Every structure is written in C-alpha cells, then in structure tokens.
Amino acid sequence: MKSIRLATAWLSGCSGCHMSLLNMHQNLLDILTGFDLVYSPLMDIKEYPRGVDIALVEGAVGTEDNREMARIIRRRTGVVISLGDCAVNGNVSALRNPGGRAATLDKSYANVDWESDLNRLNARVLPLHQVIRVDGFIPGCPPDPALIRQEIVELIKLMSRKK
Numbered sequence: 001m002k003s004i005r006l007a008t009a010w011l012s013g014c015s016g017c018h019m020s021l022l023n024m025h026q027n028l029l030d031i032l033t034g035f036d037l038v039y040s041p042l043m044d045i046k047e048y049p050r051g052v053d054i055a056l057v058e059g060a061v062g063t064e065d066n067r068e069m070a071r072i073i074r075r076r077t078g079v080v081i082s083l084g085d086c087a088v089n090g091n092v093s094a095l096r097n098p099g100g101r102a103a104t105l106d107k108s109y110a111n112v113d114w115e116s117d118l119n120r121l122n123a124r125v126l127p128l129h130q131v132i133r134v135d136g137f138i139p140g141c142p143p144d145p146a147l148i149r150q151e152i153v154e155l156i157k158l159m160s161r162k163k
C-alpha cells in the first residue's frame with residue numbers, strides 16, 4: 001500500500017496549532033509511520049507539492065499570499081482540513097476586522113511607519129472555508145492534541161480504504 005501524503009500549512013495564525021500537533025509527542029511519531037510528510041513549516045520545503053492526500057491548514061486568510069496559498073493547497077490536495085479556530089472561524093486573526101487594517105497597524109506599531117505595509121493586508125480576514133472548499137474542521141485555540149490525533153486516525157482509515 002502506498003503511504004498517505006500529508007501536508008501541514010500555516011496561513012495567518014500564531015503557530016500554536018502546529019505546537020499542538022507537536023504536543024502529540026510519541027503519538028505523532030506513531031501516526032507519521034503511516035504518512036509521508038511532504039510539506040510543512042516544520043520542514044525546509046519551499047513549494048507545495050502536487051498529489052497531496054491530506055492537508056491540515058492552520059490560520060485564517062488575511063493576505064493575498066494566504067489566498068494564493070489556499071488555492072494552491074486546494075488544487076493539489078484531496079482532503080483539506082481547517083486546523084484550529086483561526087482557520088475555522090477567523091478567531092484571533094480576524095479581530096482586526098471591526099476596526100480595520102489601519103487602526104490595527106496603528107495600535108500595533110505605534111512608533112513605526114506602517115503605511116507601506118497597509119496593502120499587504122486584505123481588507124477582511126476570512127476563515128478558510130470562505131476562500132476554498134474545506135472537507136473538515138478541527139476546532140480549538142489551540143486544538144486539543146487528542147482531537148487532532150482522533151481526526152488523523154479517522155483520515156488514515158478513510159484514505160487506506162481508498163488506496
């Protein structure tokens with residue numbers, strides 16, 4: 001049986017969801033024996049590959065780079081899962097929506113000239129499923145490692161039946 005090609009990606013998030021993934025400890029190593037990890041911020045691979053079976057995506061869509069990355073992931077992946085509340089509903093990443101980009105940058109970088117960075121942020125931060133089709137959701141901020149494990153185990157069963 002071919003191993004399952006797994007990717008993890010990080011859009012507008014704090015990396016806490018990936019920390020939760022790592023917090024599976026020994027369980028992560030056990031699970032990864034059934035996977036070929038082909039792309040992740042935990043690895044030094046620059047380009048998202050084709051033919052990915054499952055992608056776990058952390059973070060909301062807050063920039064054009066995020067949007068483009070989300071579209072690439074969707075085109076090249078069988079099953080896309082929103083990992084954590086920022087991907088699921090915008091969460092912390094979307095806190096800038098009510099006040100807007102300029103007010104957020106002004107508060108965050110009070111003594112810095114942020115004008116040139118303004119257009120690097122989209123007008124609104126969106127959850128992943130408002131940009132691309134998503135096949136599943138793992139909620140939580142950060143998601144519970146046990147919940148991530150449970151979802152991955154179910155996905156392994158599903159993908160094994162297909163391979």
Ligand code: SF4
Pocket residue numbers: 012013014015016017058059083084085086087091092093140141142143
């Ligand atoms: S859901 Fe929470 S832990 Fe995950 S990226 Fe967003 S803020 Fe960070």
